[in-house]
Amino acid sequence: MIKFLLKGILRDHHRSLFPVMIVSIGVALTVVLQSWVTGVFGDLTEFSAKFNTGHVRVMTKGYAENIDQIPNDYALTDLDNIINNLNKDFPDVTWEKRIKFGGLIDIPDENGETKIQGPAVGLAIDMLSKNSAELDRLKIRKSLKEGKLPTKPGEILLSNQFANKLNIQSGDIVTIISSTMYGSMAINNFIMSGTVEFGSAAMDNGAVIIDIADAQNMLDMDDATSELLGYFTHNYNQIKATKIVNKYNATLKSDDEFSPIMQSIADDRFLGSYIEYAESFSGIMIFIFLLIMSVVLWNSGLLGALRRYGEVGVRLAIGEAKGHIYLSMIVESIMIGIIGSIVGTIIGLCFASLLVKGIDIGAIMKNTTMMMPSVFRAQITVETFYIGFIPGIFSTVLGTILSGIGIYKRQTAELFKELEA
Amino acid sequence: MKKFIIGILMISSFLFGQTPTAEEILQKIDDNMVFEKAITTAKMIIHGRSRSRTITSKSWAKGNDLAMVEYLSPAREKGTKMLKTKNKLWIYTPEPTDRIISISGHLLRQSVMGSDLSYEDMTDNSSMIDNYEAKVLGDEVILGRKCWILELIAKNKKIAYYSRKIWVDIERLLPIKEERFAKSGKLLKTTEITEAFFQDNRWFPRHMPFKDALSKGKGTEYILESIEFDADIPEYYFTKAGLKR
Numbered sequence: 035m036i037k038f039l040l041k042g043i044l045r046d047h048h049r050s051l052f053p054v055m056i057v058s059i060g061v062a063l064t065v066v067l068q069s070w071v072t073g074v075f076g077d078l079t080e081f082s083a084k085f086n087t088g089h090v091r092v093m094t095k096g097y098a099e100n101i102d103q104i105p106n107d108y109a110l111t112d113l114d115n116i117i118n119n120l121n122k123d124f125p126d127v128t129w130e131k132r133i134k135f136g137g138l139i140d141i142p143d144e145n146g147e148t149k150i151q152g153p154a155v156g157l158a159i160d161m162l163s164k165n166s167a168e169l170d171r172l173k174i175r176k177s178l179k180e181g182k183l184p185t186k187p188g189e190i191l192l193s194n195q196f197a198n199k200l201n202i203q204s205g206d207i208v209t210i211i212s213s214t215m216y217g218s219m220a221i222n223n224f225i226m227s228g229t230v231e232f233g234s235a236a237m238d239n240g241a242v243i244i245d246i247a248d249a250q251n252m253l254d255m256d257d258a259t260s261e262l263l264g265y266f267t268h269n270y271n272q273i274k275a276t277k278i279v280n281k282y283n284a285t286l287k288s289d290d291e292f293s294p295i296m297q298s299i300a301d302d303r304f305l306g307s308y309i310e311y312a313e314s315f316s317g318i319m320i321f322i323f324l325l326i327m328s329v330v331l332w333n334s335g336l337l338g339a340l341r342r343y344g345e346v347g348v349r350l351a352i353g354e355a356k357g358h359i360y361l362s363m364i365v366e367s368i369m370i371g372i373i374g375s376i377v378g379t380i381i382g383l384c385f386a387s388l389l390v391k392g393i394d395i396g397a398i399m400k401n402t403t404m405m406m407p408s409v410f411r412a413q414i415t416v417e418t419f420y421i422g423f424i425p426g427i428f429s430t431v432l433g434t435i436l437s438g439i440g441i442y443k444r445q446t447a448e449l450f451k452e453l454e455a
Numbered sequence: 456m457k458k459f460i461i462g463i464l465m466i467s468s469f470l471f472g473q474t475p476t477a478e479e480i481l482q483k484i485d486d487n488m489v490f491e492k493a494i495t496t497a498k499m500i501i502h503g504r505s506r507s508r509t510i511t512s513k514s515w516a517k518g519n520d521l522a523m524v525e526y527l528s529p530a531r532e533k534g535t536k537m538l539k540t541k542n543k544l545w546i547y548t549p550e551p552t553d554r555i556i557s558i559s560g561h562l563l564r565q566s567v568m569g570s571d572l573s574y575e576d577m578t579d580n581s582s583m584i585d586n587y588e589a590k591v592l593g594d595e596v597i598l599g600r601k602c603w604i605l606e607l608i609a610k611n612k613k614i615a616y617y618s619r620k621i622w623v624d625i626e627r628l629l630p631i632k633e634e635r636f637a638k639s640g641k642l643l644k645t646t647e648i649t650e651a652f653f654q655d656n657r658w659f660p661r662h663m664p665f666k667d668a669l670s671k672g673k674g675t676e677y678i679l680e681s682i683e684f685d686a687d688i689p690e691y692y693f694t695k696a697g698l699k700r
Contacts, residue, residue: 217569
């Protein structure tokens with residue numbers, strides 16, 4: 035029967051062309067949308083992970099509870115021991131020390147007195163170790179606007195906009211005023227080796243990037259850090275992150291506010307709900323397309339049924355059972371669905387691969403204070419290859435099931451009268 | 456003559472057990488607490504979230520406008536100095552930083568060295584009677600001592616705390632317990648005087664626990680180790696050049 039139906043579909047274009055076209059368009063749209071949304075959500079998640087949260091992160095309970103205040107008095111201590119245990123338990127995760135701090139940048143005049151000050155947000159990363167991946171991870175090399183990257187302790191980077199506001203050049207002395215992890219005043223001189231521009235107001239307004247060892251020294255955080263960020267070899271994976279987090283937190287016995295705790299991006303107040311939304315987005319999208327295409331194909335099925343009114347009548351007249359006709363039409367619709375889904379997926383993938391290069395929205399993002407990438411890209415995943423088949427096949431079948439009910443309403447006694455007419 | 460009459464009236468009211476007026480009580484507190492010139496050495500024990508730290512300092516003060524504080528220990532803070540002249544504050548950090556940094560505006564209300572004292576608290580030598588309108592709310596026994604309870608409302612916006620509730624030791628005329636509030640009514644700070652000493656005809660606090668109500672720390676103990684009233688202090692101590700001496 036399948037071979038017979040396939041021949042019918044291929045030879046009778048009037049029977050298949052319109053439904054295949056509709057299915058193809060719908061599937062192509064589904065594929066493009068899925069790859070775009072996955073890409074955008076993925077870009078946002080990875081961007082936040084790189085700058086802010088890691089794929090997973092370890093911090094103290096007290097720090098996690100007051101994270102908005104950057105409470106370095108709740109810093110992780112006994113760091114070497116914690117890192118050794120993490121490396122042993124999770125060898126495929128790369129762990130990076132990060133210190134965040136708030137403070138003031140003070141520029142001295144020729145007498146060493148305050149000339150100008152500005153509030154700063156400090157980010158300490160490993161910039162000087164030979165094998166550090168942090169410069170590439172945060173794209174600091176690409177973001178360098180003026181001067182050079184720090185090559186020795188005591189050198190820092192400032193955001194270009196901030197440096198311009200303070201009217202300082204590469205090589206100038208800047209003083210950072212902050213608080214140590216014990217609350218004392220921390221005042222240290224640094225040399226600004228260069229400026230960076232990330233294209234995001236959140237980073238470009240007042241960021242100071244400093245080497246982790248310099249920050250530990252300045253903030254009295256020897257063998258301590260604000261957070262330990264863990265990065266997977268590939269992009270963020272919620273299932274893997276949950277497994278790691280559960281395994282690590284299960285080993286913790288102390289309920290002390292200084293005891294370490296691990297969190298994934300999903301535990302982040304902002305990104306958590308965002309990831310939840312991203313995960314349910316594919317389902318919502320499929321449902322909407324399924325609904326719309328079913329209605330469209332139901333209509334096309336009705337049109338087809340009207341056009342094939344005579345054909346069904348003849349088939350009934352020569353004694354074919356109503357159930358068999360109905361079944362053959364459903365099988366036919368599955369075939370049309372598969373053909374349309376294949377064509378649609380190919381078309382969709384072609385468009386998606388064009389979007390993989392990305393769309394630069396840097397100019398729009400210039401003044402936003404959100405931590406967002408300036409280029410959004412589509413991402414082709416395994417899901418992209420099959421997602422279109424779900425609405426593609428189901429909607430054609432649903433459309434045929436609904437329109438084909440009419441077969442059972444035909445009366446055999448009236449068939450010849452209808453055919454004569 | 457006028458002062459003499461007020462003095463006689465105040466003495467008689469204290470002697471005969473009547474509650475003096477709020478202004479009279481504030482005047483007596485000022486007589487104890489406000490000084491023209493003084494050199495002090497003090498110790499701050501800061502009970503942080505994770506550990507306690509002790510910072511020792513020496514201060515030179517002249518009225519409420521001029522003050523200089525030099526930190527003597529621990530090693531990390533040693534040599535750091537703070538200079539206050541009227542509404543300006545500078546911090547000097549010794550070599551290798553060797554910087555004089557201006558602290559102004561809201562930073563004056565920030566914590567000193569992670570303690571529960573702000574820069575304003577640390578250098579405050581202002582007169583209560585000049586800064587606050589007061590009324591007596593009643594009396595109560597606090598920290599084992601009989602006290603009058605006073606409510607103070609700031610006379611102008613420049614005062615660090617809009618209102619205060621103070622428990623004044625009837626005998627020593629020191630505010631042995633204080634609650635300091637913002638204009639919204641939010642409690643900002645509490646202080647106590649758990650130990651006092653008598654020197655140069657005045658009672659002065661020896662041991663004062665401070666607690667910043669907005670901080671999660673465990674409080675700061677301010678311990679006055681010595682004070683020399685009306686000491687001879689060279690003028691250059693209160694100059695920026697004096698910071699680098």
